[in-house]
Amino acid sequence: MEETVETIHIYHTNDIHSHFENWPQIHHFLQQRKQQAEADGECYFLFDIGDHIDRSHPFTEGTEGKGNIELLNKAGYDAVTIGNNEGITMSKEALNIVYEDAKFDVVLCNLTELDGKLPYWAKMSKVFETTDGVRIGVIGATAPYYAFYDQLGWSVGEPHAALQKVARNLRTQCDVIVCLSHLGIKEDRLLAAQCPEIDVILGAHTHHLLPNGEWIDDTLLAAAEKFGHYVGHVQIEVDRITGQVVHMKAEVFPTQLMEMTEEDMEEVNSLFAKGEETLQVPVFYNPSPLSQRLTGDSPLSSLFGRALLTYLDADCALFNAGIFLGSLDKGWVTKGDLHSLLPHPINPCLIHLDGTDLLTVYEQSLDPKWAKLPIKGLGFRGTLMGSMIHEHLYRNNDGQLFAGNRLVEPGEMYTLATLDMFTFGFFYPILKEAKKEYIMPEMLRDILGWYGRKYFNER
Known part of the structure; x- marks a missing residue:
């Protein structure tokens, strides 16, 4: 009986977010596992489920993501899908060239050019065939941040319908269907229930860990948390004669248990140093030190507030x-300085608000809880929120609120320059529904650099 079964090993990573401190161990571990599979006459595949790139790391920023692709190439990945960090924190031009040297396939069925064509670097699906003729169909999709993709000039589609269509078309040609899903655990469970054609869903996006997978009917879900803390492994056994899956199981391997050598440490440090070297480009000359504070206005917040107002041509900023x-020292400010000061993949946003709503947002912003509130995710790469800073948004001695030099009144419209993370409904529910324009692909550091050049160099 045993001879008729082929064993297939699938290793997977997700949401590395340029946390290269674990990368050398992951690389060695995968090499060993590949050699072991080959020695045992078994099949080995390696997939990444997106958000490998994170522009908060100088190596990623300095190489515009191409350094990450080089690392994936060296580790021998077979296919990847993109996460939102690849898709919406990079300009369309940068995303269009980031995979040009990739030695793996990018599988993605819900992102197209505006004319409906797939980007040239992506495939709707990929069929891998083992030496014994077992065919594995791989499909993938990314989280549909509609407003952001739209602003960048992409068309992103609803992933469930797109994945189901591709899976159903592939089913007759394949023995196993694996989905690379950068959609999140809730969406994966929904997809498994709706689309029994998929055998395995490798998950990402919500940084969830499924130590032994999770079964939804006959579909196996697997996920390996974030930052390279784990490598996931799914073992599939297929009857060579009937092409039927006879057994599947999932597990994860913690990287903290993997050996790290001194050479590995040096490699991690060298990636950082390479990135920093690339970013030693002067942007503007700063004539006096600009310090910052976590609990109120500072010379630095004042400069940044003016930069936001000017770039977005807004009435006020928050x-x-x-x-x-x-902080920023006196002297030449480089791209690297701006990057370490504002590493967040956060875009500015211009919001159109009625006076009543602007007053509500202003009052919510005064809550003292903000200063010590820990923040994770939403693009934020710091630790604490810090107090809210208001630029051109203030009360006069009579307690009336002004935006610039205009009294804030119900029925009047005002423009507020702010950060995209405040528009997702977690902090200021009103801003989620308000009319808004995301400024893309500019990050906060780009706005500060632009203003520094304009304000200091042109005076």
């Missing part, structure tokens, strides 16, 4: 003091 991860 942002948090915790976005600054340091």
Whole structure:
């Protein structure tokens, strides 16, 4: 009986977010596992489920993501899908060239050019065939941040319908269907229930860990948390004669148990150093030190507030003091300085608000809880929110609120420059529904650099 069964090993990573401190161990581990599979006459595949790239790391920023692709190439990945960090924190031009040297396939069925064509670097699906003729169909999709993709000039589609269509078309040609899903655990469970054609869903996006997988009917879900803390492994056994899956199981391997050598440490440090070297490009000359504070206005927040107002041509601005991860010294400010000061993949946003709503947002922003609130995710790469900073948004001695030099009144419209993370409904529910324009692909550091050049160099 045993001779008729082929064993297939699938290793998977997700949401590495340029946390290269674990990468050398992961690389060695995968090499060993590949050699072991080959020695045992078994099949081995390696997939990444997106958000490998994170522009908060100088190596990623300095190489515009191409350094990450080089690491995936060296580790021998077979296919990947993209996460939102690849898709919406990079300009369309940068995303269109980031995979040009990839030695693996990018599988993605819900992102197209505006004319409906797949980007040239992506495939709707990929069929891998083992030496014994077992065919494995791989499909993939990414989280549909509609407003962001739209602003960048992409068309992103609803993933469930797209994946089901591709899976059903592939089913007759394949023995096993594996989905690379950068959609999140809830969406994966829904997809498994709706689309029994998929055998395995490798998950990402919500940084969830499924130590032994999770079964939804006959579909196996697997996920390996985030930052390279784990490598996932799914073992599939297929009857060579009937092409039927006879057994599947999932497990994860913690990287903290993998050996790390001194050479590995050096490699991690060298990636950081390479990135920093690339970013040593002067942007503007800063005539006096600009310090920052977590609990109120500072010379740095004042400069940044003016930068936001000017770039977005807004009446007023609102942002948090915790976005600054340091201060700016006197002297030349480089791309690297701006990157370490504002590493967040956060875009500015211009919001159109009625006076009543602007007053509500202003009053919510005064809550003292913000100063010490820990923040994770939403693009934020600091630790604490810090107090809310208001630029051109203030009360006069009579307690009336002004936006610039205009009294804030019900029925009148005002423009507020702020950060995209405040528009997702977690902090200011009103901003989720308000009319807004995301400014893309500019990050906060780009706005500060632009204003510094304009304000200091042109005076």
